[in-house]
């Protein structure tokens with residue numbers, strides 16, 4: 019990796035890299051083996067390392083650093099595994115940033131320090147059985163009732179569903195159709211009326227449990243309102259940071275696969291010489307490296323940009339996410355290929371990288387829909403998908 023970190027970033031990353039090298043592989047193996055997310059003890063270790071509040075405001079006990087610093091830390095964790103990195107993902111780029119930005123000061127004061135301390139994980143719940151790419155078709159309803167808000171509906175594919183402590187739930191807060199009626203609220207997992215479906219069995223992401231969330235007359239205080247109906251574009255603006263995190267999780271998988279493949283092709287011999295001496299292997303390895311670095315640069319450009327409410331700007335985020343999501347499928351696929359039978363065997367870990375890789379180009383908006391939005395921004399038109 020060609021390092022363009024500043025001296026401050028090097029100082030920030032040095033203990034993180036040591037932790038990810040020396041301690042995190044044990045957690046990654048445990049999550050893959052059991053399918054369980056990192057325990058509270060592990061989250062406490064993350065908190066002690068100071069990584070759960072890198073870009074959180076200092077008023078809540080965070081380091082107050084920038085989004086680029088946060089994704090640099092996240093990349094180190096994601097290089098080891100998706101499941102081991104997931105609590106860091108949620109704490110740095112997840113919906114806790116929506117709470118910090120749009121929640122009341124009382125709510126932020128209650129939630130953000132708990133996340134930084136490793137005592138709480140907040141997950142995002144947007145998708146529904148009938149609303150995926152067409153997110154504005156969501157039907158979960160929230161009605162204001164005096165000092166309370168009452169929710170009814172079913173959410174799907176929520177990463178952390180059933181294991182997170184609280185959820186930022188996108189819901190209909192008015193009768194206005196489409197995006198205009200959508201806002202968001204915070205729902206804590208132990209609120210009466212909240213229940214979870216069976217844990218989903220996914221291709222990868224073992225150790226990132228997900229499940230349907232059923233909301234049946236769930237009554238929450240009005241203080242938990244984050245964004246009123248009509249604020250959908252602000253929600254999606256904030257979600258741009260999570261998309262940078264999604265791209266960074268892809269990047270981490272690329273970096274991990276590259277490092278593993280690099281070592282393997284120098285060690286493994288065929289025809290009496292190391293694999294790296296064959297030109298076809300050299301070309302494949304170089305392509306993996308170029309894609310990894312290009313993804314990193316696009317992500318850092320995106321996290322350095324300023325869009326709505328100070329969150330990263332749309333176009334650089336779309337480009338970074340869609341490039342990194344495609345790169346990670348190619349790079350981890352090349353990793354499996356370069357390791358031959360050992361790449362395909364569970365024991366060596368490369369096949370896990372490939373399985374984990376695939377999900378990122380579906381989560382947070384599919385690769386194709388990002389491309390449609392890039393074209394729309396290029397020509398200055400919105401392509402109405404309903405016509």
Ligand SMILES: Cc1cc2nc3c(=O)[nH]c(=O)nc-3n(C[C@H](O)[C@H](O)[C@H](O)COP(=O)(O)OP(=O)(O)OC[C@H]3O[C@@H](n4cnc5c(N)ncnc54)[C@H](O)[C@@H]3O)c2cc1C
Pocket residue numbers: 141142143144145146149150151152174175176177178223377378380381382383384385386387390403
């Ligand atoms: C691993 C993983 C983690 C996830 N985590 C979360 C989470 O934490 N919270 C949450 O709310 N959701 C989560 N999701 C859900 C995710 O956001 C949706 O899966 C995604 O938005 C796609 O929706 P869908 O699955 O309903 O697919 P669909 O919308 O049915 O799309 C299926 C395919 O059709 C394509 N397609 C659809 N419409 C168009 C169009 N107009 N033009 C071109 N192509 C189109 C899509 O690109 C896609 O390839 C997660 C999903 C995965 C796989």
